[in-house]
Amino acid sequence: MSSEIKRIEEIIAPTLTDLGYAIVRLQMQGDRHQTLQIMAERLDRKIMDVDDCAKISRAISPLLDVDDPIEDPYSLEVSSPGVDRPLVRAEDFERFAGFEAKVEMSYLIDGRKRFTGRLVGLVDGNVQILVDGVAQDLPFEDVVKAKLVLTDDLLAAASKEQGL
The missing domain is CATH 2.30.30.180 (Ribosome maturation factor RimP, C-terminal domain)
Structure with a gap:
């Protein structure tokens, strides 16, 4: 895990936990225009929907704007891991x-x-x-x-x- 991704996790993890979510995976994708992909799941293990993703995005966008851990322009993408989820931890x-x-x-x-x-x-x-x-x-x-x-x-x- 890169130091940039570790820093992003440090910034957003407490807020996600407070909201009832856990980080599954963080990834930076793309070359010219990067996308920060945040894959999260609900702590109660219920299926995440679009409203959950929007809630997470609204909560963490200001945190990332203030701390500004990513130098280049990027897009934020919040998603659920899905049933055939990645195994990370x-x-x-x-x-x-x-x-x-x-x-x-x-x-x-x-x-x-x-x-x-x-x-x-x-x-x-x-x-x-x-x-x-x-x-x-x-x-x-x-x-x-x-x-x-x-x-x-x-x-x-x-x-x-x-x-x-």
């Missing part, structure tokens, strides 16, 4: 244990960088995933990208969590 791998996930590593492990399988969780600092029934330990600090795979099980769990 260590607790994400625990929370979604039992579901299918795709994990990309920064280097080859057993001749490959990408793994798809059922998450076991975090074991001794490693993301453990069952790939074709075999447990694979992937060092958490070397995960480049990870996300849930949209499956019937995941959809059923999301529906149950929402009381649908």
